[in-house]
Amino acid sequence: MALAPFEWRDKPALIEHLFPVQxxxxxxxKEQMANQGKTLTALGSYWKGRKPLILNKACILGSLLPATDDPLKDLEIFELLMGLDSVTMQKRIEATLPASRRHTVGEYLLLPFNDQVRIAKRSEELGDSLFNHVWSKVNQHLGTSASSYLDLVEQIGIARFGRRPRLADTFSGSGQIPFEAARLGCDVYASDINPVACMLTWGGLNIVGGYPESRNFIAQEQKVLAQKIQQVVDQLGIEANENGWKPRVFLYCMEVRCPQTGWMVPLLPTRILSKDQNAIVELIPIKDEKRYEIQVKIGVTGDELIEAAKGTVRSDGRGQDPYLLHTVSGEEFRSKISTLRGDFRKEDGSTGNKLRGWDNSDFKPRPNDVxxxxxxxxxxVQSKENPSAGKTKERFEFRSVTKEDLMREQIIEDYLxxxxxxxxxxxxxxxxRIEMGYNTRQPIWERGWTYWHHLFNPRQLLLLGLVNRFSSARLKPAFFQLVQNNSKLSRWDNSGGGRAGVKGVFDNQALNTLYxxxxxxxxxxxxxxxxxxxSFPLSENINLLVEANPVDQLTKENDIYITDPPYGDAVKYEEILEFFIAWLRKNPPEEFKNWVxxxxxxxxxxxxxxxxRQGMVAAYRKMTQMMPDNGIQILMFTHQSGTIWADMANIIWASGLQVTAAWYVVTETDSALRQGANVKGTVILVLRxxxxxxxxxxxxxxxxxEEAVREQVESLIGLDSKVRAKGSEGLYNDADLQMAGYAAALKVLTAYSRIDGKDMVTEAEAPRQRGKKTFVDELIDFAVQTAVQFLVPVGFEKGEWQKLxxxxxxxxxxxxxxxQGANTLDNYQNFAKAFKVHHFDQLMSDSSKAxxxxxxxxxxxxxxxxSGDAEIARTPLRALLYALFELSKEVEVEDVLLHLMENCPNYLPxxxxxxxxxxxxxxxxxxxxDTKTYKPDIEASCARILAEAIRNQRL
Structure with a gap:
């Protein structure tokens, strides 16, 4: 019997009750570590902070599936649909093993889950057939008749909302959430204020999600585009040399006149061209002309390579001003780059310099420019066919610049x-024009570049202009990838190991000018x-709409909103994406013409x-208005700022929403670490x-x-115990229980419209005053502390714990x-904020990593x-740790106890x-x-001795 429309209208969602966050x-x-192997990254690797598709899938299914009175069965069904069950995991691991070793897969299934995932293929890599075994159990539990995700999502959407679920992401960014929603079978609305984000979202839905015929059409367009550009390049004669060799990379540098000597000096931070090929350039002085000829030298010795690492641009340390250094007749001359620019401070305290601001008509420096x-x-590169091997052999070689090469450069300049x-x-x-901003100041200040085309040299403008001219909407994502990998901000990587090459502008999220x-x-x-x-072709029946609009222009009701909004410390995409916008601003393809x-x-x-805060409130208030009464929102945010909980509570209250659950998922890899080795996770807030x-x-x-926290934590502990009793790994650790406690506290708070006679929407919208806590801040502090105090470790009485x-x-x-093995740095950071420990780093080992x-x-x-200002100074715990240290140094127990009595305040109580x-x-x-420097077993032994000594001490 089919599920009836709205049969589940008022059923709580699974994600409001359980979520296997570990x-x-x-x-x-696992997905984040895939780097370029991720599904949508090829559309635009310059977009950072993508939320994993697997996390989006979990949030979407968790919002649609019901929470029943059998949580163990709910968990089983969810894990089946997510590919976390043992049968699916066996298939995922087998896919990585050679046929001769697949009989050993059982050994891998005995490993901890994290290790299984590390070995296995990702579910999305193996296709929907991976899940053929799940549907009978799923249908039996839910009362559905599905044989695919499309069937399932439509049926449970009808049961909950009376229709196929409509999912919206109004901060779509790179399109991760809309793509996964469409792949599962939701109707999708995606919007973003930035047209580049919209293009990436559109690309995910129409290129990666395109039909096979569409992919064939793209392949034909790519071929035609390459032919058209090759034809122009060949007609102009600007690449192949007279011997038939073709260029792969042209290396350019800035050049300045030394104010002390009058010499023109190339600005080269290093003279190494390639460490693999032991290739460098040498600067040959031409005294009569006061300039340097640059000659390529191949196969140099190790000592020569070390010497060549010292270029003509140097810095005496990180953060120090770079300077020009060259030698004339044995004498060194140094000039700060800031001096060459003519930096100065104005009377009003602002700064300026003497660089000429380039005009719109400029595409190369003028003769008098610095x-x-x-x-x-x-x-x-020279390519040679090897018919017997069926391969093309390529030979790479660095060469000095010749007169013929310079003639080809002149042809380009004349053509432009x-x-x-x-x-x-x-x-x-x-x-x-480049609008001044936090990131966009750099090219203006450091080079005098005032229009976006100034960030590209004539050769780059020619090639990119041709690609832009002849490419369709389906090729624009590839064009933008090329734009960011072929600019004056695209650094040359001379390292070995196959990594050498021209790198992207947005290796980091800045506009760093290069020498x-x-x-x-x-x-x-x-x-x-x-x-x-x-290729993940989407169903033709799915309704897809991508708009370049701010949230306040939302006009269509949606059942589920899953959003990953900007944060206070987020990448300033509104600035740096102008780097791309400038290329399509005047002539976007037909599919993008309605976007601003x-x-x-x-x-x-x-x-x-x-x-x-006001922008966020306006956005989430609008989404709340455009959502049915039984609609659900998932708000993702990165938990870094100490005030983020209060900020989010303000936004939620003022938007007419309340928290029903919160979960914490680690989403960032070690490569994404910032200064201080911060590892970032994502807080998942569930809202109604x-x-x-x-x-x-x-x-x-x-x-x-306290009652809500107790019920929530005990519920999760109970489920965790049942799972462990069945021989499975536990679902939650203390950090997860802490987050659940926060959620329970926020659920209680945000359910109220008035507290102590105060209208909470008014309070939430009230402007912050520097250094002053708001009423909402105080409530959040109170709620968080109540939640934290409930998590008393086994071995301590509640009253005893609270006195610490x-x-x-x-x-x-x-x-x-x-x-418990939860050694990620974000756990320490989160608990430090919860316990209000301001300098937890004082307690951490120097060897700590993310x-x-x-x-x-x-x-x-x-x-x-x-003693001193340290938070732990003069506490009983500090006295105890010193006593353990003395025991490890074999100090007599009686002396240790005497010192403990002296060091511990109020020893007897x-x-x-x-x-x-x-x-x-x-x-x-x-x-x-144990490791060489870490001996916890010795500490444990000393602690047992000390505990017994304290208990037996007679005073």
């Missing part, structure tokens, strides 16, 4: 001179033009100020409409929050986390932080607490793996 974290990390540009080497105005008028090359850079020849551009995208090809910086939600006007008082909230200093609770709680962090042992503290803490540390340190 397994989803493992899968998310920074000239020079071709200084070329990497050539003749056609420049027409190409700009037609929109084939940019004519858009030398690589420019791709046509043969080196073709791999990007012929981009080979993954402007970054609309003033409308972008950004920063950390009131504008950010606040459909009632409820009122309460703060005095009553404490009991209600925050830093003591933090240290002891993290000792338990280490015992995914292998740990506390200091007593032997690492030694006698440090016994704390005597039982000290023995309890020693027992606790003995248990948590025991069994941890």
């Amino acid at each position: 397994k989803i974290s493992a899968e998310s990390y 920074f000239q540009e020079r071709l200084y080497a070329i990497q050539w 001179e003749e056609n420049f105005s027409e190409w700009q008028t037609n929109g084939w090359i940019p004519d858009m 030398n850079y690589g420019s791709r020849a046509l043969s080196n551009c073709l791999p990007m033009i012929f981009a080979d995208y993954k 090809w402007d970054s609309r910086r003033s409308l972008a939600i950004k920063g950390e100020d009131e504008g950010f 409409k606040r459909n009632q006007e409820l009122e309460t008082f703060r005095d009553d909230l404490g009991w209600e929050i 200093q925050p830093v003591e609770r933090f240290y002891l709680k993290m000792a338990e986390m280490e015992h 995914n292998s962090a740990r506390l200091k042992l007593s032997t690492e503290f030694k006698s440090a932080m016994m 704390n005597k039982t607490l000290l023995s309890n803490m020693a027992d606790y540390l003995a248990e948590k340190r025991e069994g941890l793996k």
Whole structure:
């Protein structure tokens, strides 16, 4: 019997009750580590911070599936649909093994889940046939008759919303969420204020998600485009040399006149061309002309390579001003780059320099400009067919620049001179001014470049202009990939191991000007033009709409909103994407013509100020209005700022929403770490409409929050215990329970419209005052502390635990986390914020890394932080750790106890607490793996001895 429309209208969603975050974290990390192997990355690798498709899938299914009175069965069905079950995992692991070893797959299934995931293929790599075995169990539990995700999603969408579910992402970015929603079978609405984001979203749905006929059409377009460009290049004669060799990379550098000597000096941070080929350039002085000839030298010695690493641009240390250095007749001359630019400070305190601002008509430096540009080497390639092997053999070689090479450069400049105005008028090359901003200041200040086309040299403008002119909408993602990999900001990587080559502008999210850079020849551009995208054809029945609109222009109701909005510390896409917008602004393809090809910086939600909060409130209020009463929202955000919980609570309250669940998933890899080795995770907030006007008082909230936290945590612990009892790995650790506690507290708070007689929407919208806590801040602090205090470790009484200093609770709680194997740095960061420990880094081992962090042992503290301003100083725990240190140094037990009495404030009232803490540390340190510098077993032994000594001490 089919599910009836709206049969599940009021059923809670699965994600509001359970979410196996440890397994989803493992899968998310696996996908992030795939780098270029990820499904949508080929469309635009310059877009960072993509949320993993597997996480999006979990959120979508979790929002649609019902929570029943059988949570174990709910979990089983969810894991089947997510490919987390043992049968699917066996298939995923078998796919990585050679046929001769597939009989050993059972051994792999005995490994911890994280290790299984690391070995296995990702589910999406193996296709929907991987899930053929799940449908009978799924249908039996849900009452559906599905044989695919498309069937299932339509049927459960009808049961919940009366129709195929409509899912919207109004901050679509690179399109990860809309793509996964469409692949599962939802109707999709995607919007973003930035047209580049919309193009990436459109590309995911129409290129990666295109039908086979569409993919064949793209392949034909790629071929025609390459032929057209090759024809122009050949007609102009600007690439192949007289011997038939073709260029691969042209290397250019800035060149300046030394103010002390009058010499023209190439600006080269290094003279190494390639470490693999031991290739360098030498600067040969031409004294009569006061300039340097640049000669390529191949096969140099190791010493020559080391010497060549020192270029003519140097810096004495990180953050120090770079300077020009060259030698004339044995005498060194140095000039700061800032001096060459003519930097100065104005009377009003602002800064300026004497660089000429380039005009729109400029595409190369004028003779009197400070920074000239020079071709200084070329990497050539000769291809030879080998019919017997069926392969083409390529030989690469660096060569010095010849007169013929310079003649070809002149041909390009002459051609551009003749056609420049027409190409700009037609929109084939940019004519858009660079608007000053946080990132866009760099090219203006450092080079005098004031229009976007100034970031490209004549050769690059010619090739990119041709690609832009002849490419369709389906080829624009490839064109943008080429734009960011063929600019004056595209660095030349001279490293070995196959990594050498021209790199992307947005290796990081900045517009860093370079002293030398690589420019791709046509043969080196073709791999990007012929981009080979993954193929996941979407159903023809799915409704897809992509719009370049701000959220306040949303006009259509949607059942589910899953959004990953900008954060206060996010990449300033509204600035840096103008780098791309400039290329399509005047002449976008027909499919993109209705979009506004402007970054609309003033409308972008950004920063950390009131504008950010107000923008977020307006966006989420609009989504709430355009959602049915039983609709659901998933809000993803990166948990970094200490005030983020209060900010989010303000936004949620003011938007007419309330929290129903929160989960924490690790989504970033080690390669994404920032200064301080921060590993980033994603908080998943589940939100519903606040459909009632409820009122309460703060005095009553404490009991209600504590009860909600207790029920939530005990529910998850109970489910975790049942899972473990069946022989499976646990679902949750203390960090997950902490997050669940936060969610329970926020669920209670955000259910109320009035607290202590105050209208919470008004309070949430009130502007912040620097240094002053708002009413909402105080409520959040109160709620979080109530949640944290409930998580009392086994071995401590509640009253005893609450008497400890925050830093003591933090240290002891993290000792338990280490015992559980949860050693990621984000756990320490999150608990430090929860316990209000301001300098938790003082307690961390110097060897801590993002995914292998740990506390200091007593032997690492030694006698440090016994007094002074450290948070742990003069606490009973610090006295205890010093006593353990003394025991490890074989100090007599009687002397250790005497010192403990001296160091511990109020020793007698704390005597039982000290023995309890020693027992606790003995248990948590025991069994941890020893290393050369880390000996937790010794600490455990000392702690057992000390606990017994304290208990038996007679005073």
